[in-house]
Amino acid sequence: MNELHFGCTRCSACCRSSIPLGIAEALDYDDSFLLALVFSVETWNLDDFSKNRPATPLSHEELLTALAFRKDKLAQDPSRDMVFRVGKLKATGERVATFITAGACALGEREAGAARCAALDPRGACSAYERRPLACRVFPLDPLFPEMLQNVPLRALGQRTGCDTSEAAPALWRDGKIIDPDAAAALAARQETIREDSLFLPFWGLASGNFPPLPGLSELLGSVKGNGKVDLPFAPALVYLAAAGRITAQRAEECLERQMALAARAVEEAMARKDKSERARTTVLRNCVALMAGLKGRVADAAAGLAAITD
Ligand code: SF4
Ligand code: SF4
Structure with a gap:
């Protein structure tokens, strides 16, 4: 029997960075988190596996299964060919797979120079x-x-966090199946948001x-060289959702209002701390506020214009 265990010791190590969100899901948190759009890129060498440096160690066979899953289940037409591409390196001719995701995130706050989730209490x-x-x-x-490969992230867990992975902790995954039905349902829902947000890539290709x-x-x-991610202001996501009819322009305007207030407060607090390491973040926040201010009162027009281009 192949079984992996998990228990939370409340070390808060997983609450020390930004939180990935679905683009539409992000609106549920617009009153409490500063939101951003995120593009992530993963690059994998398919011919020389030793050149891959994944955060989670996995075998060649597991990698190929995971890549096929990303292409088939986490992307959808017409974005599939943008999300998942196979090309050749000019220098060596080796085949390289690139997997791109678009989504949102709740930006972490700064605390003594390190990131922490805004919802983490003292x-x-x-x-x-x-x-x-x-x-x-x-x-x-x-x-x-x-689901069948969730043993890959789970087996690396104990080395990176305070999670209890001993046999005394509850079993989470057994013989290819997640045992906890709530965890399985949350996983399926999160995967659906990634699949849904794959459509943001063609939108951004036309609308940027x-x-x-x-x-x-x-x-x-x-x-992004090889692997990495880029954060952008969240405002274009509101136009995207409004253009697709997934939220009303009024809801988008409400979100702009809340995010402008949160960003302005974050800038004020950073200025008061006089911490030089926060300068770059403060500049980004100021730019976000400027972009949101430019869009204020214009979401309906912007969405109608973009719906015409992207249809
Ligand atoms: S909302 Fe923040 S503090 Fe709460 S579990 Fe998520 S990352 Fe941790
Ligand atoms: S890293 Fe693990 S033990 Fe620590 S809070 Fe997160 S889930 Fe719990």
């Missing part, structure tokens, strides 16, 4: 536990892997020119 407990995002409900499972000075898709992807 005792290190989650102040939003009952309404925490899907990614928090899913942890330590990894939505980029199918409407949001100067934000970079277009090729510029963004060119700025």
Whole structure:
């Protein structure tokens, strides 16, 4: 029997960075977290496996299964060919697979130079536990892997965090199946948000020119060397959701209002701390506020214009 265990010791190690969110899911948190759009890129060498440096060690066979899952289940037409590509390295001719995701995140706050979730209270407990995002409900499972391969992220867990992976902790995964039905449901829901958000890539390919000075898709992807992610202001996501009829323009305007207030407060607090390490973040926040201010009162028009281009 192949079985892996998991118990939370409340060390808060998984609450020390930004939280990945679905683009539409992000609106549930617009009153409490500063939101951003995120593009993530993974690159895998298919011919020389030794050149891959994954955070989670996995065998060649597991990698191929995980990549097939990402292509088939985490992307959808017409975005599939943008999300998952196989090309050849000019220098060596080796085949390289690239997997791109678009999504949102709740930006972490700064505390003594390090990131922390805005919902983490001073005792290190989650102040939003009952309404925490899907990614928090899913942890330590990894939505980029199918259920049968959840042993890959789980077996590396104890070395990286305070999670209890001993046999005394409850079993979470056994012989290819997640045992906890709530965890399995959260994983499926998180995977659905990734699949849904794959459609943001073709949208951004056509619409980025409407949001100067934000970079277009090729510029963004060119700025990530191999593996990495790029954060952008969240405002274009509101136009995207409104153009697709998934939220009303009024709801988008409400979100702009809340996010502008949160960003302005974060800038004020950072200025008061006079911490030089926060300068870059403060500049980004100021740019976000400027972009949101430019969009204020214009979401309905912007969405109608973009719906015409992207249909
Ligand atoms: S919402 Fe709660 S569980 Fe999620 S990262 Fe923040 S503090 Fe941790
Ligand atoms: S890293 Fe593990 S033990 Fe620590 S809070 Fe997160 S789930 Fe719990």
